[in-house]
Each structure stands twice: as structure tokens, then as C-alpha cells.
Amino acid sequence: MSALTPREIVAELDKFVIGQEQAKRMVAVAMRNRWRRQNLAPELRDEIAPKNIIMMGPTGVGKTEIARRLARLSGAPFLKVEATKFTEVGYVGRDVESMVRDLMEIGINLVREEENARVRAAAEAAAESRLMDLLLPHSFGQEERGSTREKLLQQFRLGFLDEREVEMEVAEQGGKGIDIFAIPGMEQMGGQVRDMFSKAFPPKRSRRKLKLRAAFAILVQEESARLVDQEALTEKARERVEQSGIIFIDEIDKIASSSQNRTSDISREGVQRDLLPIVEGSVVNTKHGMVRTDHILFI
Template structure:
């Protein structure tokens, strides 16, 4: 696990997320506490529970992005789920434990990818040899009845050994392949394909794990088939690398490493947590009963329990849970007391204004302006945004959020798409041109929509 200090974590998050300093500091401390826990004696280590977090704030202010970037930064298994998926009035919702199984799938894929990288050099070497075998098939020494067998001195039939391959020709082909001169040449090779019988199991709500196990059992009854397929050498090489890497990786080791990483470093992000909180003034409707039922199902998973997955039993005692929600109507205090106690850290994220919108358009490594410039450059169109244009976009984003629904930074997407819609359509015809987006350009594209509140409600 990464041993970044809280200050370093916040600094890295600043490259992608504008503002929300208090929330960044809180998640940075939570991650550092996990590292600190790993340095302790095993006896004390098991006693320290993770400090789960509730992030409160309107949509589009960075709650999910903070958690997602944190997981990438520290290389932790991360899975996001909406709490509302676990309930539906009149129906049984998804099994709450299914999010742990989904997190385990993420962990397995993550570890498998890492293990593949470790053996990649060896896999490339074996794949290259197999590719040269396809390009230079070996010939038998002499031909018997079928070209491969002949009688021995004592009358027995024995298989002939292959003639030594021409090492000079093989090395010549090897150098041509490494230089990329053979990439477009076609070879015929045997590849694995899934069998024709695909079994879909309709799982009963709350019994998804049983459905998954049944599907795996049926799939094993129809093993993969082999078939000859023609493909270009460049593509064949990648297929062979994957096949050789699979041979070099031990699935049991992958599963064990993934289980340990999920248990010790996993992060589950539970969004829309406020939607399952029962408001005190609601009067105890059937919907509130359903919501409280989901909370009581969620409680043992957050507290620490053992969940059965197809990779084995997973303990949830030290998985970090980050809950999020707008909490406009319901409050964290509306959650059942036991669940409240399992989320000791709480932070409210601030609404975004034009100053933050301007920074979002200019500062992050993946800023929207950077994305649009790169997209249009593929058509040979160079686009430049002036400072005044970005200020106008930011001001309009704030205005529309105030007058309609506040969707935070997501409003910038709708405005930018509206502004650049015509240019994106005409880009193939403007190859080689440079376009400057200034304040007047922005006003021409969106002023009529911004001024008409009904139009802006539906379009922006």
C-alpha cells in the first residue's frame, strides 16, 4: 500500500479536484491511519476499526471524484454502489452483501493485471517463439504413409523427429518482426472461443450469489472450443502474450492476494445514503420501513462480518466505507443510531460558485478545456479559449445552477457542449484552421438560451 503522507495525498488530489480542502484532509487522514495500522503489532492491529466517512453536499461538488481519485492514488480496490439499489418499495432490493462480492471482483482483476505485468517479459519471449513457429512451420525428416510416420528396423511404427529449423532464416524473421515489418502479414492460428451454449440464470432477489454459482457450474459443463482463425501478426502476438501470461500466473495466488488486499485496503463508496434515511417527521410510512430495513441489512457489513464469495470468505472488518449524499431533507442523525456510530467522520462539501468553476476549467490536469482541445485536434482544428470566455462560461454556470437545479460542476459539461456543438459538427471541414473562443463567441452560442428560463431548464 502507498505510504503517502496526508499532505502528499491532498497535493495529489488537488491536481484533479478544485476546493473542498476539509474533505480532502479528512480522507487523507483516513488513508494514513490505514498505513499506521499496518505498522502495529498484529494483536493491536485487529482491534483498530476503520474510520468510516460521510460526505455531505449537493451533486457535482466532488464527493465521488474524491473517493475515486483516492483509490487510484493508493492503488486500492474501489467499488461504488448506490444505496437505493438495495431497496424498492414493494420489492426486495439487491442483496447488500453483493457490493462486497463486486469489490472482490475488482480486487481479483487488479491483482491479475499486476501479476500479468510481472511475467510480461517472459510471456513476450514465449509468444515470440510461438509466432516464429507459425511463420516457419517445421518439416519432418522423411515422409512415411502420412508424411509423419515410418516403419522402424524391427517393424514398429515410430514418429519421426522434426528437422532442425533453419536458424539463420528464423533469426532473420525475428529481426523483421521486432522492426514491425511483419505486422500486417496474416497468420492462421488456433484460438479459444466460448462454447455456443450460454446459460443465463435469473437470480432471485437476495440470492445473487447462488445464481452466480449456478451460472459458473453450467459454464464449466461447456468448455471453451478451439478453432482456426486468420489474423494479422500484430494482433496474433497480443493473443499469444495473453495465453502465455495465463499459463505463468497461478489463479490461487491471485485469489489469495486479492482477498488480502480487499480485506485490508478495500474502499466501498455508498452513494445516495440520504435516500435510505428515514426522516423523523415522515410519520412512519411503508417506505420508511423499507429504508430502515436496508439500513439494518447494511449495518453488519459495515460493522464487520464475513461474506461468502466465489473466491472464498471475505471479512469486512477493515474495509473503509465512504458514504455520500446531498442530505437536503434527511440528515445523518436520521439514520438508525447503530449505523450512525459506524460513520464517525463527517464533512460537508461546499457548493461551487463562478470562482471555483473558472478554476475547474483551467487548473486540473484533466480540465474540460484540455479535453475539448485534444478532441478537436484529432480533426486538425486548433482551439483556444480566452480568459474572458472562461469567465463568461463560469458566470453562466453559477446563474443557471441558482435559477434551476444545482448540479454543481456537471453544469459546465452542458454549457461547453452547447457552445462547441456547431464547431464539433463542422470540424472535419475546418482542418488546419485555428478557432479562438472569446466572450462574444460564448454569448452568441448560449445567450438566447440563458435568458429564457424555460429553455435553460431543458437545454442547459
């Protein structure tokens, strides 16, 4: 995606969206400009103000479709939300800032997948080694052990041992845990409290019998988590979200006020009021730290 020119982005969109040339060109240029900005020196980078996009048109002409296709293409953290889902802070429902927290969560998952892929070979090797430790009784002599281990490993790799079982310690799935009930408008606090608790009470581990394949998958996961620096991951994700994140706010006309219905206008105006600073650029507190919204692309 980073290397695509606007023309190439449009060509990609052309495969799925018929017509709507102007809309396709606008989003393509916006994507390209953000990419170019990221390649500038930091002093110059700050000089460039981002442009957000308002897409207008009747129902069913492809607005949402363009956004969806763009998301697939971009590889950037992308979130599509319904404007009608939000209520102003203090009312029951989701507060507007939660869109940034959700985008950060998406960014974290995206980067984690990349990082896991990067360390996969090393994680698998470490997992194989731990699996062999589990399989081989320690009473074996050194030499005997070495060659048996080699043979076992070969058999495992060929899938001959998949039905065998091992006993190992695993973190309990789900468990009882602690449910924190989010106070409306304060979901983010709920998240932070939950985080605090999960650090204070790490998941219980218990011994379980598992088929080799399943055991291997768990070990690979544990080894990946060990090999990936979680702090660096968060930092990378935050950078990605701030510099190339895209939030598509669908049905935004539904929170516009109309002159007929004054009563429901009050909460709509509240949502508008909460939305504006986020779109213009502010800092949102997420459980992964502060996220600046200045250069997030809002469509």
C-alpha cells in the same frame, strides 16, 4: 500512494477539489491510518478498530469528487455505489452484499493487471516462440530452421510481418454459453452456478486464420494466464480488498427514513438493516471465496 503522508494526500486532492479542507484531511488521515495498520505486527493489527467516514453536505459541494479523486490516487480496490440501487434481501434489485462481491471483482482485476505486467517479458518471449512454431513448416532441417527462425523473428519484431496470416486454435469468444438467470437477491448463487458450468464445459476451441499481430496478442494472453498462479492471485486480491479496499456509498441519505412517508420506509429500513453488519464487519461469500469486511473503509 502507500508512502504519501496525509499532507501529501491533501496536496494531491487540492489539485482537483477547491476548499473542503476538513473532508480532505479526514480521508487523507483515514488512508494513512490504514496503511500504518498494515505495517504493524499481526497481533497489534487486530487491536486497531477501523473508522469509517460519513461525509455530510449539500448537493454539489464536492463529496463525490473527493471520493473519485481519492480512488485514482490510492491504487486500492475502490467501488462507488448508489445507496438507492439496493433493495433488501428477497426483493427485486441488488442486495447490499453485492457491493462486496463487486469490490472483490475489482480487486481481482487490479491484481491480475499487476501480475500480467510482472510476467509480460516472459509471456512475450514464450508467445514469440509459439508464433515462430506456427509460421515455420516442420519439414525444415534443424539448422536451416534455426537461422530462418531468427530472421523471421527479427522481421516480426520490426513489424514487417504484421499483414501475414497464421492459422491457429483459439477459444471461441463469447459463444453460446449458458445463461443463468439470477433470482433476485441470489445473484451470487447465479455466479457460482455459472462458474460451475464454465468449468464443466470449457470454451470451445476452433481453428481460425489470424493476422500475426492479433495472433501474438492472443498468445501473450494465454502465456500470461499460464505463468500467473491463479490461486495466489485470488489470495492476493482478497488480502488487498480486506486490508485496503474502499467502498463509497453515495446518496446514503436517500435510504434514511422520513417521518412523512411510512410505506417506502419499510424497504429503506431493510436496506439499512442489511447494510449495518457489512459496514461493522462481517463475512461475505463471493465467488472468489469469503471476504471479511471489518477493515474495508466505508465512506
